[in-house]
Amino acid sequence: MAFIEIAGLRKIYGSHEVLKGIDLEVDRHQVVSLIGASGSGKSTLLRCINALEPIDAGRVSLDGDVVSGPGVDQNRLRRKVGMVFQAFNLFPHLSVEDNIMAGPMRLLGESREAARDQARALLDRVQLGHRASYYPDQLSGGQQQRVAIVRAIAMRPEALLLDEITSALDPELVAEVLNIVRDLARDGMTMILATHEMQFAREVSDMVVFLEQGTLLEKGPPEQIFGNPTEARTRQFLKQIIEAGRL
Amino acid sequence: MAAADPSGLSPPPPSLGLAVVALLVAVAGLLVIGITGGAVRAGVSDPGLHGLASGALYVALAAGAVTLWLGARSLTLALQSRADLARSEILAARASAARARDSALIVFGLTLALMIGFFLVQMILFNDGKIQKTFLRWDLMTESAADVARAFLVNLKLALIAQVLVMIVGLFLAVARLTPGRAGAPVRMLAIAYIDLFRAVPAIIVLYLIGFGLPLTGLPLISKVSSQWFAIIALTLTYSAYVAEIYRSGIDSIHPSQWSAARSLGFSFPQTMRFFILPQAIRIVIPPLLGAFIALQKDTSLVNVIGTMDAFNQAKFYASANFNLSSVLVVAILFVIITIPQTRFVDWMLERSLEKRKRG
Numbered sequence: 373m374a375f376i377e378i379a380g381l382r383k384i385y386g387s388h389e390v391l392k393g394i395d396l397e398v399d400r401h402q403v404v405s406l407i408g409a410s411g412s413g414k415s416t417l418l419r420c421i422n423a424l425e426p427i428d429a430g431r432v433s434l435d436g437d438v439v440s441g442p443g444v445d446q447n448r449l450r451r452k453v454g455m456v457f458q459a460f461n462l463f464p465h466l467s468v469e470d471n472i473m474a475g476p477m478r479l480l481g482e483s484r485e486a487a488r489d490q491a492r493a494l495l496d497r498v499q500l501g502h503r504a505s506y507y508p509d510q511l512s513g514g515q516q517q518r519v520a521i522v523r524a525i526a527m528r529p530e531a532l533l534l535d536e537i538t539s540a541l542d543p544e545l546v547a548e549v550l551n552i553v554r555d556l557a558r559d560g561m562t563m564i565l566a567t568h569e570m571q572f573a574r575e576v577s578d579m580v581v582f583l584e585q586g587t588l589l590e591k592g593p594p595e596q597i598f599g600n601p602t603e604a605r606t607r608q609f610l611k612q613i614i615e616a617g618r619l
Numbered sequence: 620m621a622a623a624d625p626s627g628l629s630p631p632p633p634s635l636g637l638a639v640v641a642l643l644v645a646v647a648g649l650l651v652i653g654i655t656g657g658a659v660r661a662g663v664s665d666p667g668l669h670g671l672a673s674g675a676l677y678v679a680l681a682a683g684a685v686t687l688w689l690g691a692r693s694l695t696l697a698l699q700s701r702a703d704l705a706r707s708e709i710l711a712a713r714a715s716a717a718r719a720r721d722s723a724l725i726v727f728g729l730t731l732a733l734m735i736g737f738f739l740v741q742m743i744l745f746n747d748g749k750i751q752k753t754f755l756r757w758d759l760m761t762e763s764a765a766d767v768a769r770a771f772l773v774n775l776k777l778a779l780i781a782q783v784l785v786m787i788v789g790l791f792l793a794v795a796r797l798t799p800g801r802a803g804a805p806v807r808m809l810a811i812a813y814i815d816l817f818r819a820v821p822a823i824i825v826l827y828l829i830g831f832g833l834p835l836t837g838l839p840l841i842s843k844v845s846s847q848w849f850a851i852i853a854l855t856l857t858y859s860a861y862v863a864e865i866y867r868s869g870i871d872s873i874h875p876s877q878w879s880a881a882r883s884l885g886f887s888f889p890q891t892m893r894f895f896i897l898p899q900a901i902r903i904v905i906p907p908l909l910g911a912f913i914a915l916q917k918d919t920s921l922v923n924v925i926g927t928m929d930a931f932n933q934a935k936f937y938a939s940a941n942f943n944l945s946s947v948l949v950v951a952i953l954f955v956i957i958t959i960p961q962t963r964f965v966d967w968m969l970e971r972s973l974e975k976r977k978r979g
Binding site for chain 2 (some may be wrong): 419424444446447450451454455457459461462463464465474477479502523524527
């Protein structure tokens with residue numbers, strides 16, 4: 373049984389169906405990239421997985437446990453599935469360290485010392501140990517996003533959802549963030565990432581999923597999706613990406 | 620476009636007309652000051668007031684002389700600029716023209732301020748100092764000042780206690796108004812009803828109803844408290860409705876992505892509100908909150924309708940005993956003294972947060 377199982381997931385905003393029945397299985401330690409045009413439903417799918425958006429039909433299960441529908445302890449689910457956002461979403465009134473420590477201290481009941489030790493260790497791993505007492509607005513975009521990743525993994529989640537985490541960054545800052553994702557993949561973190569970084573998706577993913585207007589049009593290993601896609605729409609999308617010099 | 624100069628530089632815009640107008644304005648200002656000031660002074664019989672009239676007149680004439688000098692300088696510079704232009708020294712002409720315009724504009728600004736200030740003083744002295752004698756009798760002001768100032772402590776006490784209560788009740792109302800879900804609907808409705816109601820009813824009516832109504836109800840405890848507490852209750856009821864809306868605007872101004880971030884870590888709705896949203900929202904609303912507090916402070920003077928002995932009530936005793944409003948002006952001055960530093964402080968905070976946002 374797959375670690376994350378999505379079956380027949382539909383999401384409707386008013387009269388607009390954003391996700392039209394998505395089926396997807398992600399195994400433990402797998403890295404899955406969601407690609408597709410803006411508005412194809414990548415972000416919404418991620419937000420449905422950790423119940424930030426309620427779903428209208430279908431089912432999401434995590435490690436054999438159905439986590440969609442009424443009566444699910446969503447706060448517990450979200451502790452297990454971390455998320456990193458396009459706009460970083462750090463808490464501006466808290467220092468870097470406090471951003472990271474808030475979850476472990478208040479939700480996992482860790483002592484301040486233990487939480488701080490962990491925060492420092494994680495910050496060192498992403499070369500930000502010297503920024504622990506800074507505030508988010510004193511950091512570059514790349515640094516903020518690295519802190520946001522650390523904040524998510526400080527909760528020791530079993531899976532990580534990355535929502536276009538480099539889209540708001542200046543080009544020269546993209547690499548420092550992607551390197552961390554690469555490390556996490558190497559350590560075996562289960563990850564689903566919505567991304568426009570095709571080169572990176574190709575390199576880091578075990579599976580690439582192409583979404584088109586709310587449907588899962590095609591999925592497969594990166595060599596197949598990027599090298600020999602079966603769907604005409606996928607080919608067209610990738611052709612546009614190549615023309616833009618992004619692949 | 621003026622005639623092209625061989626140097627290829629364009630001439631400055633004309634400044635001579637402006638300089639002439641400035642000079643005329645300065646002369647006219649001096650004439651007005653001399654004529655009005657002299658006439659008003661002639662009508663003042665009180666020797667002390669006569670001295671004030673003379674002082675005001677001389678100061679105004681001196682300031683008028685400064686504008687006259689500036690006007691003359693503007694004219695000289697404008698003429699200089701014209702001469703430079705004739706000699707094709709365009710850059711020099713530009714510099715003189717700019718300074719001529721500057722001086723002329725200063726003349727306009729200074730004259731306007733001078734006229735307003737001068738006429739305010741003349742108004743007090745006009746008609747043998749009638750206004751001064753009605754509102755500004757120094758002897759009556761000093762006579763009442765001690766009692767009025769002592770009674771003003773009551774206003775301060777009412778304001779301080781009500782402000783603390785308003786801060787707490789307002790926050791509860793704001794959070795109640797934002798309670799989510801179907802289960803929260805009744806709470807939301809109650810909060811909205813309360814806020815609508817107490818923003819609609821004038822503070823003085825609430826005060827009147829509480830101050831005269833509660834004692835009549837004969838309810839245990841609540842009907843027995845002092846009139847000062849009735850005032851505090853009434854002000855709290857009214858102002859917490861306003862403050863709740865201020866808090867709410869602050870909470871609403873926090874970007875939804877902050878909610879997403881906290882919820883995605885596993886924080887519940889109340890935890891998110893408590894640890895991440897409110898701390899940010901409260902920082903944002905401090906300036907408007909202080910604005911509401913200043914309004915509350917001033918409204919403590921309404922308590923005289925229920926007979927609380929505050930500064931205004933005290934001053935009214937003196938006013939009716941002397942048939943003169945100077946003691947009430949003392950109250951006004953006391954409010955000005957405590958309010959202006961606060962408004963300056965709020966402005967300073969707003970400016971700072973604005974700058975921060977610009978930099979951010």
